[in-house]
Amino acid sequence: MSQTSDQMELREAEITAHYPIALALLQGFDHAPRIGKGAAVATAEKSSGIGTRRRFRTTTPGLVTRRTTPAGAVQVMATIEGADADDALMSPVQATVLNVLRRSISIALAVAENYASVSGLGDLKRANLEGALPAARKTEFAELLAAEALITLYVFANATSYLLSSHQSEVTVEVGEVEEVLTDNGQTALHGALWELDQDIATHAPDDAHLVAAVTAYAEALMEKVALRAANAPRLAPFTTASWRVEADDFTVQGFSPAHKAKSTTLTMTFKKPHEVVGNHIAKYQALRLSKMLMAYDFERRLNPFAELGGFIFTFMGDGKPGTGKTTLIQMMAGLLNDYCQVAGYPFRYQNLSTDNIDSYQGKSGQNAKAFINNVLDPAAIGFGTIDDIDQLAGKRGDRQSSAGQLEITAVLMESFAGANTVVRGNCTFGMFSNYPENVDDALRQRAGARFLVDGPQTRDDYIDILYLLMGKNHDIPVGAHEVFSAQEIKQAVSASFASHSRPHEAGLLDVFDRVQSDIGDLDTIAKLGAYLKAIQEADERFTGRAIKNITDAVKVRAMDFELPDEWMENPELFLFKDYDAKAAMIGELRVPITTEMVVQEINRYADSEFRYADKSDEVAIDQMVRDFGRQEEAKKRYLEGKG
Structure with a gap:
């Protein structure tokens, strides 16, 4: 032998x-x-x-x-x-x-x-x-x-x-x-x-x-x-x-690990082009970059240079109000990966974990979730796994409303996304999406290394663009004084979106930010940035070491704040078919320096999301208690009236 x-x-x-x-x-x-x-x-x-x-x-x-x-x-x-x-x-x-x-x-x-x-x-x-x-x-x-x-x-x-x-x-x-x-x-x-x-x-x-x-x-x-x-x-x-x-x-x-054929998923979804995702500039930009990052995976080495150099997004959370474009974002990213893989001849596997996977039989829900994870993780294919409406699918520990099947799924996802045996090769990514992320278990939510705020159209131009897009072409109404989709130009929109996070958006975090700045001045050193992080933790005890890791990972992503050229995707010989070391060298040349502005923006972006979730979670809990007290009072009133 x-x-x-x-x-x-x-x-x-x-x-x-x-x-x-x-x-x-x-x-x-x-x-x-x-x-x-x-x-x-x-x-x-x-x-x-x-x-x-x-x-x-x-x-x-x-x-x-x-x-x-x-x-x-x-x-x-x-x-x-x-x-x-x-x-x-x-x-x-x-x-x-x-x-x-x-x-x-x-x-x-x-x-x-x-x-x-x-x-x-x-x-x-x-x-x-x-x-x-x-x-x-x-x-x-x-x-x-x-x-x-x-x-x-x-x-x-x-x-x-x-x-x-x-x-x-x-x-x-x-x-x-x-x-x-x-x-x-x-x-x-x-x-x-x-x-x-x-x-x-x-x-x-x-x-x-x-x-x-x-x-x-x-x-x-x-x-x-x-x-x-x-x-x-x-x-x-x-x-x-x-x-x-x-x-x-x-x-x-x-060993006792199943072998898988590197075969692609037959996709029947309607793909969306980037310009058809209106608003959501940072989320769209990150999804575009992540799609190209995945294509840098080296099948022979079974490793992605981005995973080794830093800046690869293994898990992310996309949250926003209903109707803001989460499904459209999934359709765009799946479509890009499908097209890139067809050009390169790579097997592409897309799978969604849905409420259909919750089973009444003990252990079956966990098995379904594990099969979903293993299918997407397969190192012989490029994988994209989505978990839509994760607040309904994965149970919140300690919540009496969570079924045994939901808690099984939570346990599998937590172990798979950041467990002792988790290996990030860089051939796949998992996206968790929710309209109500405050209802997701805190530990599971913090396993999302990146946050995609899916807030939909925001500006006047966004609303004109989405109306134009959805109206179709079966009409004679003139567009008027507007350049269609010019507001959706990624570079300009993303730059403005990142700059907006130089100061926090959430009121609670803004108070912490202003207080720290008034005490120690501009956040321009590691020590001052660390003091800001400690102040955030004192305001929200859920802001733990895992949050700091997610922030530093996001900063490393910003250091890779470039898009791999489209021609690299269109002509595989230019990049995709090169050996691992050549790919790593080409990516290394495109890296940009890390600045304090990047770090502050990423701290604010991540902490904003946690404060937003905490505020919503508290309000939901208070509203629920108010309704419970109201029902108790009404029941007591009817009970006494019945006895009288």
């Missing part, structure tokens, strides 16, 4: 050597289920353990040549061949599924063989066969066999899901929880898995689309079940600390 960077190559000869065993397993074997409940399923007549050909189907009406197959007879090949009872020939999809299963079993057996060699399990197996296994090592032997079983099952399921991903359709199948997970050894484990897969195919696969969906659903459910078991299982270090590369399939085994 040769070493290639941090991965080991799983040679093709090692895989194909297991083809005969894999084929025999698919053709037939006996299995008496221990945990799963076998269903008597009407299938083509089988003879247990004997490979069968596709049988002749009679065309005589009313003549049925089918029987109930015993639960212990497992013939996955025959079950797949008989999935479409109206066709006497095997379909291309059925052949593909069988080939995928054979290859996945073979890959799993090859990885398990490597594990046995590295962990010492192979030596113990030989000693056991010879009757020379020391009694003192029997526990170790049993633990290694259980580890081998878990590894075999996970790699089999992972490879199956991966290799079938390009054949999936819109059809989905719910196979339920996997039950027959056996950990005696790798061979027994595969028997249990294939027995249950055989049951699911017979139950859920009347045609090709459902066949692929059923096999994929089972593989994903098996991965999930095995990964949970593996979390507390011993002897797995030789597997979890190594990785194996199957070059022919572009497939990598990395």
Whole structure:
């Protein structure tokens, strides 16, 4: 086995050597289920353990040549061949599924063989066969066999899901929880898995689309079940600390982490051009820059120069009143990324986490949120994940109105956005959007590294532009004395917007700012800026160290206060296709110096948002208490009137 960077190559000869065993397993074997409940399923007549050909189907009406197959007879090949009872020939999809299963079993057996060699399990197996296994090592032997079983099952399921991903359709199948997970050894484990897969195919696969969906659903459910078991299982270090590369399939085994095909999302949304986002100058500017930042990601190094140099926005919060343009901003950014990726030939993945992902089953909401995160994080694609109306989706801890599902989503998002295992590669970004950010859990909201105030049209020119835009062209009304969209010129508008934050906007923060300036003068040193931050913390105890980190990150973004040239996006050879070091050097040349004005503006911008949220949150709480007191008084009045 040769070493290639941090991965080991799983040679093709090692895989194909297991083809005969894999084929025999698919053709037939006996299995008496221990945990799963076998269903008597009407299938083509089988003879247990004997490979069968596709049988002749009679065309005589009313003549049925089918029987109930015993639960212990497992013939996955025959079950797949008989999935479409109206066709006497095997379909291309059925052949593909069988080939995928054979290859996945073979890959799993090859990885398990490597594990046995590295962990010492192979030596113990030989000693056991010879009757020379020391009694003192029997526990170790049993633990290694259980580890081998878990590894075999996970790699089999992972490879199956991966290799079938390009054949999936819109059809989905719910196979339920996997039950027959056996950990005696790798061979027994595969028997249990294939027995249950055989049951699911017979139950859920009347045609090709459902066949692929059923096999994929089972593989994903098996991965999930095995990964949970593996979390507390011993002897797995030789597997979890190594990785194996199957070059022919572009497939990598990395512990109990699922592999994903780098495929793009098919987007059906209506994209918006930047000039169609009226107002929202800073939010629009940051979204434009972030879109181009993402495109600097280096797929070979799996890192973005912006993430290393500083200034990359991994998470952001977009807040504003209803109807101010949050959806339009999402449509603009998704459209830009989609277009850039099409030019470069990169896979682009957009996904939205919505209230549909809240489930009444315990743990399911968290699983949905984790699947959303993992799909966007996939380092083999450019990702953009949005969480619209996050105040409704993620529960606020301590709020009795928050459901268990909402709290599960909150926990997953907090751990994913700034947890101990969070790795920011720079290939994706997450946007949280809300009309009522004050209702978002404080700790979750502070995990948003940047704030996009989506305040909609503000000026007279903005309102003329949005009216012109929404009226369309099916009219003869003259525009009048106005140059359409000139007010939406990004550079001029953004410069004015940033300058406006030289002084705070919120009354509470403005009092703090004026008091500090009157005491120590202009905020032109690190010490004075630190004193201002401490004064803000004394006024709002929620202004913690995480807030300071978010502010310094925003300042670093300002140091990258430039847009990558449009021609770099239009002609990939100029930038996108260059190596990582060349990209980093080109970006470094464009950086601008950090000034005290930038720092003051970013402190005010961030603190303004926190004061705005706190004021709204307090007012909402007070209004709620007033309504509660009013209801209590009215109830008491009616109660006394009733008694009288």
